[in-house]
Amino acid sequence: MSADNSMLVLIGLSVITAATPLVYAAIGELVVEKSGVLNLGVEGMMLGGAVGGFAVAHLSGSALLGVLAGMLSGMLLSLLFAFLTLHLRSSQVATGLALTLFGIGLSALLGQPLIGVAYEGIPTYAIPVLRDIPVLGTLLFEHDLMVYGSILLVVAVSFFLRSTRAGLILRAVGDSPEAAHALGYRVILVRYLATLFGGACAGLSGCYLSMAYAPMWAENLSAGRGWIALALVVFATWQPSRLLFGAYLFGGITILQLHAQAIGINVPSQLMSMLPYIATIIVLVLISRDRGRIRKNAPASIGQAFHPTK
Amino acid sequence: MISLQPRQQPSKLMGLLAPLLALLLTVLAGLVLFALLGVPVGQGFYAFFIEPVSSVYGLSELGVKAAPLIMIAVALSVGYRSNVWNIGAEGQLILGGICGGAVALYFYEVDAWYVLPLMMLSGVLGGMLWAAIPALLRTRFNANEILTSLMLTYIAALLLSLLVHGPLRDPDGFNFPESRLFHAAATLPNIMQGTRLHIGALVALLLVVVTWVLLSRTLLGFALKVNGQAPRAGQYAGFTQNRLIWFSLLYCGACAGLAGLFEVAGPIGQLLPTISPGYGFTAIIVAFLGRLHPVGVVFAGLVMALSYLGGESAQISLNLPVAVTGVFQGMLLFFLLAADVLIHYRLVWRRTGVAA
Numbered sequence: 001m002s003a004d005n006s007m008l009v010l011i012g013l014s015v016i017t018a019a020t021p022l023v024y025a026a027i028g029e030l031v032v033e034k035s036g037v038l039n040l041g042v043e044g045m046m047l048g049g050a051v052g053g054f055a056v057a058h059l060s061g062s063a064l065l066g067v068l069a070g071m072l073s074g075m076l077l078s079l080l081f082a083f084l085t086l087h088l089r090s091s092q093v094a095t096g097l098a099l100t101l102f103g104i105g106l107s108a109l110l111g112q113p114l115i116g117v118a119y120e121g122i123p124t125y126a127i128p129v130l131r132d133i134p135v136l137g138t139l140l141f142e143h144d145l146m147v148y149g150s151i152l153l154v155v156a157v158s159f160f161l162r163s164t165r166a167g168l169i170l171r172a173v174g175d176s177p178e179a180a181h182a183l184g185y186r187v188i189l190v191r192y193l194a195t196l197f198g199g200a201c202a203g204l205s206g207c208y209l210s211m212a213y214a215p216m217w218a219e220n221l222s223a224g225r226g227w228i229a230l231a232l233v234v235f236a237t238w239q240p241s242r243l244l245f246g247a248y249l250f251g252g253i254t255i256l257q258l259h260a261q262a263i264g265i266n267v268p269s270q271l272m273s274m275l276p277y278i279a280t281i282i283v284l285v286l287i288s289r290d291r292g293r294i295r296k297n298a299p300a301s302i303g304q305a306f307h308p309t310k
Numbered sequence: 311m312i313s314l315q316p317r318q319q320p321s322k323l324m325g326l327l328a329p330l331l332a333l334l335l336t337v338l339a340g341l342v343l344f345a346l347l348g349v350p351v352g353q354g355f356y357a358f359f360i361e362p363v364s365s366v367y368g369l370s371e372l373g374v375k376a377a378p379l380i381m382i383a384v385a386l387s388v389g390y391r392s393n394v395w396n397i398g399a400e401g402q403l404i405l406g407g408i409c410g411g412a413v414a415l416y417f418y419e420v421d422a423w424y425v426l427p428l429m430m431l432s433g434v435l436g437g438m439l440w441a442a443i444p445a446l447l448r449t450r451f452n453a454n455e456i457l458t459s460l461m462l463t464y465i466a467a468l469l470l471s472l473l474v475h476g477p478l479r480d481p482d483g484f485n486f487p488e489s490r491l492f493h494a495a496a497t498l499p500n501i502m503q504g505t506r507l508h509i510g511a512l513v514a515l516l517l518v519v520v521t522w523v524l525l526s527r528t529l530l531g532f533a534l535k536v537n538g539q540a541p542r543a544g545q546y547a548g549f550t551q552n553r554l555i556w557f558s559l560l561y562c563g564a565c566a567g568l569a570g571l572f573e574v575a576g577p578i579g580q581l582l583p584t585i586s587p588g589y590g591f592t593a594i595i596v597a598f599l600g601r602l603h604p605v606g607v608v609f610a611g612l613v614m615a616l617s618y619l620g621g622e623s624a625q626i627s628l629n630l631p632v633a634v635t636g637v638f639q640g641m642l643l644f645f646l647l648a649a650d651v652l653i654h655y656r657l658v659w660r661r662t663g664v665a666a
Contacts, residue, residue, distance in 0.1 A: 040456065080644065089654075090647040093395055093456070097594060098643040105636020112631045219633070224464050231457050270472035277461040281447070284458060289451040 011259055012139045016147060017213050019251025021046075021205040021222075023150040025229035026236070026243050027157055028201020033233055034161060035194035036174035036301040040096025041081055043226025044103020045202035046209070049074040051107040053207025054114055054217045063122045067146070067207055074203020075196050077103060082195040086188050089305045104220060114217040121215040122146060122208075146208050151244070153201075158240035170194060174299035177306040187306050202226065224277065231280045235287050237297040246283075253279050314655040324652040329599050329606075331652075332645035333613065339641050349628050357627045358634075362619035370505035374577055375615035377510040378403070378569035378589045383596035383607045384514075384521045385565035389558030391525070391602050392538040392551075396559055398444065398459025399566040400590025401466035402437040406567025407574040408470055409436025411581040414496035414574075415478055415489055425495045429571055437567015438560050440466060445559040449552040455559070463590070471583045478581055489581035498576040510572035515608075517565060522604040530557065566590060587618065588636075595643045614639065 025042050032039050052073030057066025081099050084090045122144040130141040161167040172180040173190045181187050209225070210217050228250060236243035257272035265272075288294060337359070344354030362368050382399045389396050410433030417425045443462060447453040471487070480490045498508040525531035537544035537554055545551070573585050596614050600606030621635030 084644065084647055088648050088651040090650060094598060094643075095647050097397065098640060098647060101591060101595065101636065102640025102644060105633055105638075105640045108633030109631055109637050112633065224461070227457060227460050231461075234454065234457075268472055268476065270468040270475070274465050274468050277464045280461050281453070281458050284453045285447055285451045288453040291452050294452070 009135060009139050011255060013143075014255045014258065015248065015251045016139075016143065017251075018254040019248045020147050020150050021208045021213060021225060022229055022232060022247040022250055023154060023244060024201045024205035024208060025226055026232040026247055027150075027154050027240060028198040028205070029229055030233050030236070030238060030240065030243060031157060031161075031170070031201075032194050032198035033302055034174045034238060034299050035170050035191045036177060036299050036304070036306070037085065037191050037195055038092050038096065038303040039078065039081055039099070039195060039198055040093060040230065041077065041099025041103065041226075042198075042202050042229050043222055043224065044100035044107075045074040045077045045199050046206035046222045046226045047103045047107035047220070048077045049203030049206030050210035050221050051111040051114065051206075051217060052203070054117075054119065054210040054215075055110070057207075057211055058114065058117055058119055063211065066211055067122075067204065070207025070211070071200045071203040074199040074201070074206065076199070078195050078199020078202070081199075082192050085305065086191055086195070089307070092303050092305070100226070108219045111217045111219065115219075117217065119211065119215045122212045144212055146204070146212060149204075154240050154244050161240070171299070174301060177301050181306075191306070202229075205229070228276060228280050231284050234294075235283050237287065237293060238299065239297070250276060250279065312657050312659060314651065315658045316655055317653075320653050321656075325601060328649035328652060329601065329610070329646060331649045332599070332642060335645040335649070336638060336642045339645075340638060343634070343637065347630060349630065354624065354628060354630075357624045358620035358638075359616065361627070362616060362623045367505055368619065370502055370507040371619055372612060372615050373507045373511045374505075375618045376611040377508075377514045378573060378586070379593050379596050379614055380514040380607055380611035381510070381517055381569040381572075382562070382566045382590060382593035383600060383611060384518050384604050385562040386593055386597040387600065387602035387604070387607060388521060388525065388534060388561055390538075390597055392534040392554050392558060393541075394555050394558040395456045396441065396444065396459050396562050397456055397594060398440070398461075398463045398590070399562060399593055400586065400588060401459065401463030402440045402563045402566035403570035403573070403586055403590045404463070404466040404470050405440040406433035406437040406570030407581065407585045408466075408473060408570075409433055409439075409567070410571030411489065411492075411574045412473075412478065414492045415581075417496065418490060419493050421493070421495045423495075426498070426575070429496060429575060430568060433567045433571025434564045435567070437563040437565070437570065439563070440567070441559040441563025445556045449555055455555070459559075467584075470581070470585065474581050474583050480580075487583050491580045492575060496575060497579055498572060506577050508572065508576040510569070510576055513568070513572070514611075518604045518608055525604065534558070566593075592618075592639055595639055598643060599646055613642075617642075 025046055029039065029042055049070040053066045053070025056069035057063055077099060081095055084095045085092050124142055124144045127141040131137040161171060169185050170190055173185065173187050177187045206222065209221055214221065232243055232246045235246045253276050257275055260272050341351050341355060344351050363372055382403065386396065386399060410429040413429045413432045440462060444455040444458040447458050448455045474489055475487045478489045480488060498510065501507055501509055501512065533544065533549035534554055536547060537549050537551055569589065570585065574581055578585060592614050596607055596610045599613065600610035617635050617638045621632050624630040624634055625632050
């Protein structure tokens with residue numbers, strides 16, 4: 001392998017690690033939104049997953065337990081959101097914001113003893129035979145299992161929404177909860193499950209950040225990635241395949257800031273760090289300006305509480 | 311079994327009681343939290359809730375912290391009434407600090423009466439400029455203001471960091487990332503000897519009155535309310551949503567920008583890489599806790615200011631992490647949202663298994 005190639009492979013690898021947390025968080029939120037629920041607490045659940053996963057992985061020494069704990073932390077936080085919005089019918093926007101603020105505070109408090117703790121990261125697993133393909137082998141087939149998992153998850157969600165009966169019910173609940181209710185489907189239950197799935201995904205996203213991407217714990221580790229994931233769902237117009245593309249695009253932009261210095265772009269680091277946020281705004285504008293397209297793809301009842309009338 | 315029974319009309323009484331109930335539950339949950347952290351409960355309660363306000367200086371600090379919260383929250387509630395979800399007040403505050411601070415540094419050691427007013431004007435315009443971006447993107451391109459205003463907060467924080475590391479850095483400051491200390495003509499007058507209480511507290515109260523008049527005595531205030539509760543009715547009445555979006559965001563930008571300038575020209579006295587402990591975000595909780603009403607916001611602002619002081623005090627006397635403040639603030643908003651169910655529903659006890 002030539003030096004040029006290995007540099008490219010290195011950049012490619014870091015793009016993939018930067019994109020993976022976005023894939024998890026965004027695919028979870030996509031399912032949540034498809035059921036008609038807007039959970040703005042992604043950032044808070046990510047931080048919960050990040051601190052929960054890191055703590056358990058550090059204490060138990062097992063990456064698997066850490067990942068499970070991260071997932072569970074995200075689910076617990078999403079359960080709080082689900083109870084408030086679905087049972088007590090609080091405003092989804094306000095409750096989502098509350099979840100984010102609470103998650104930031106709680107993770108900072110619980111993570112206090114973990115600051116400065118070293119962690120070796122999730123082990124990578126090279127797929128035999130395929131890994132021996134020149135260049136592509138290292139780039140595509142030498143990752144930790146969570147990277148493969150994120151791709152599989154997107155494929156699975158895409159299949160679920162498009163081709164299964166349960167996926168159809170979920171979409172019906174999101175587009176017309178009244179009709180779904182009249183047909184005898186349990187709207188609240190479906191939304192509970194979707195919200196929990198979103199929490200699990202946000203938790204996975206968070207623990208990928210703290211256990212593989214960083215790998216360490218710091219206050220506010222996610223630095224707005226939860227919000228970028230929310231924007232990615234709009235960018236993807238609620239379609240899983242586009243979401244994957246979007247996440248990798250943003251992964252690329254994030255990595256650009258790290259490698260800018262190396263490829264001779266000499267601008268202040270703060271300007272480069274602004275790039276993902278600026279890109280999010282630009283992307284949102286480009287997609288949202290086409291109102292017809294948003295209306296056609298967005299779940300029709302998104303953000304509205306459902307009151308079953310018996 | 312407890313079940314929810316819809317009320318005929320939303321309960322006004324519960325609207326007022328819910329925040330108190332939420333506060334009570336937060337304090338109780340806080341005591342549990344102290345116990346879990348291994349702190350004697352009584353000591354924790356005293357350090358967090360009593361000690362900070364048991365002296366005149368403590369009370370003045372409460373005013374220092376409450377002023378920016380009230381200024382921003384009162385403006386946020388204007389937007390939230392009409393479903394304009396500006397959550398980027400923190401960024402607007404930072405821009406106000408940057409623009410106002412830049413004026414102070416430009417007129418460094420110019421001892422003239424006009425420096426401070428010019429700083430305020432610049433701070434207000436800076437905040438408005440930052441808020442104008444989500445307003446433009448929402449009205450022109452339909453882009454969600456929640457996401458754009460939040461992204462702009464991250465950008466503002468990086469911009470501030472960039473400036474204090476570069477152009478606005480103190481030339482004699484040994485490369486520390488901070489600006490020169492503002493000179494006397496560029497700092498806010500104190501309103502109480504021996505404390506840090508500055509005229510921002512008075513301005514905050516003035517804004518409360520102005521906003522109250524705006525909401526209850528003007529057509530604009532009425533339009534905001536109608537468009538929030540019944541957007542279609544508002545449209546038939548000829549209230550254009552776009553104009554309200556522009557107004558809500560610019561008004562908040564102005565107030566947050568001024569609050570940011572007050573921070574740098576008051577308690578801080580220079581530009582630092584961080585100029586706010588998240589006032590712009592906490593103000594969101596203040597707005598909800600204050601029932602989106604200017605008078606309610608004053609009380610809510612004082613409560614949330616106490617959560618900052620309590621966190622600092624608990625850190626000093628009990629060695630607890632400052633993050634306790636964030637947990638308290640988050641819990642309070644959760645409990646409030648939960649308690650709000652009582653406005654529209656009443657709790658009824660029903661024995662299970664008995665046909666109603």
